[in-house]
Amino acid sequence: MGRSRWGSVRKLPSGRYQARYRVDGAWRSAPTTFRTKGDADSFLAATRADLERGTWHDPTAGEITLADYSRRWLSDRPNLRPRTGELYDGLLRLHILPALGDRSLARLTTPLVRSWRADLIKAGRPGPSTIAKSYRLLHAICATAVEDSLIPKNPCTLKGAAVERPVERPTATIGQVYAIADAIEPRYRAMVLLATFCGLRLGELRALRRRHVDLTNRKVSVIEQYQQLSDGTLVLGPPKTDAGRRTVAIPDAVIADLESHLAAWCDPGPDALVFPGATGQPFRVATVQAVWRRALKAASIDTALRFHDLRHTGNTLAASTGASTKELMARMGHASPRAALIYQHATADRDAEIAARISAMINRQTTDGITQD
Template sequence: MAKRSRRHSGGTIRQLPSGRWQVRVRDGATSKLVALGTYATKADANAALRHAGADQDRGAWVPPERGSVRLEDYARDWLDSNPRIRSPRTRERYDGLLRLHIGPTIGQAAIGKITPASVRRWHTDLAASASSDTAAKAYRMLRAVLNTAVADELIVRNPCRLDGAGQERAEERPLATVAEVNELADLVDPRWRLLVLMGAWTSLRFGELAALTRADVDLMRGVVRVTKSRQRLDDGTSVVVPPKSAAGRRTVAIPPPLVPEIEHHLAAFAQEGADGLLFVGAKGAPLDRSHWNRRWRRARAAIGRDDLRFHDLRHTGNTLAAATGASTKELMTRMGHSSMAAALRYQHATDDRDQAIARALGEAMERGKVVELDDRRSG
């Protein structure tokens, strides 16, 4: 039999037959007593009641029943109604994170029961079983879902409070030399030669290159306009979507030696008409990543660079662009990044440029010495 309730300001506590202490809090909006939970000791129960009262005083208390929804169910609704998730490929990635790494584990808990400790245990287990990038992506998704739960007043505070858990540590990628880029372009079929050259010297991503049309290339101005990207979905189909951010929609200047290559490609291989694709197969099919990867693996093996991904050509172009002395803003614009983090990485990687700066400073110092010596002699 439960012991008589002891009334406190804002609620009651009572000891249950099990020996645990039950806390009920008076909801200021309805004046009804709401079960807060049970606690092992009377002291813990009193502390919980005081904390609930303090939260009510500062307008930060949420009735426990609001947080009773299962995290996996709430996350699925969040995914279905999120206006920022427009890209089909992005939707697939979130689906995978929820299905494989959030739903089966922490996703089975009620949102109101998730604590910083339970998030920490989940992340530790995930980091041990999946790649660091996957763990970071899953953590960012969980944090975003629970931020929305705070906004929906299902919980008071987001329990995702692990410093750095959502940051991906990009591995240092290999760099292709200019000579290697040219070798790779020579080794692939002539139809794909320009794909390799533009991958390096215009810094376009594979999906951006696959979506280019004749109308996107302006040889009079010497620029290529990036307005869309082709994405391959898990079912093998592909879709053309706008860039993820405003920074992805950009105009990129073409290095002059590349212009004759583009002119030849347009005449020999591109589809006809303004909307004709720049890169298509011999039978007119759009460029497909899986088919291209087979050709790419053969070409890189022929030059002994099995470590190179196609995306590393972009890395080569960006690094050399940074070495020209381009500013952070200029690099961000050319690469299509809204964050300066990537541009700064390329700037930090240009040791050759730093040596050139040092030589220029040395020349200035030497000129200054000559002027100073001439002044002394004339005096």
């Protein structure tokens, strides 16, 4: 057996070689044995080089299980938005930890992650969007483990696994929007119009107050929103991103409906809710869903249309006007151009208009005497 003050190699009864080295005064064994003494010596040399470069990783650091570490990971993020915390907890509990929770971080490998994801896809549930969210969460947890020097690299390296490809949601025509507004209970009429033509989310509408609506200057300010947790608790807070805090111009065609709504359904005072529930408190999601379904039925509109699709409709209409990506981002309250680009690419009518204009240009050029090959 060769031995130095720092490392040693010895031959085992099996004929294989064991390498040991000392860090911070404690002896450690290589994670595997070696076929030859030369292989063991090479391991020691590489380990010594890593220590000198400051890139050495303690192979025993990642022995904590994913279940234990993920709980710590969540508790170390007290500023998570309530709904986000609920989402992460559900993804872990239902889709990640049942298969991977007992594994130590050190034993999470790319093939294991690939197999876990493939099993979710084969099972047919959850849907593709939830699988992508689960993968992104696992990637984030493992990225923190790398930062904490518990594992040397992130095992979540599957190309495309984090990308969500949600099914394209339906949009309503302007006529259908007004048919729903006419059919829905009167106290929700203006909410349907504001959700569509100003692109406000349900939580933003729920938190809207008189002081946020400036009819004189035709503007509505989005400052906060109410999130409804799974137990029914309402939590008031700012929009998800800084871009969510925005001021949106109100189309003139909607002003009269808003004026009538404020007079009929909104209490006086700057802090009065613009869209209070029947009890004067912020409305509940279940209440809106119920009146929404009744309105769709009364207006003979496909029940697959969701309230949130009104925002989708309004954003598509805004894109069809020729609004730039930055303009759409500002109106929609998005920090990333991704969604704005989707709406720009989804406007087939606008594309047809562009084609017609190109055709007109061609016609003008050819009639002016320019010949074609």
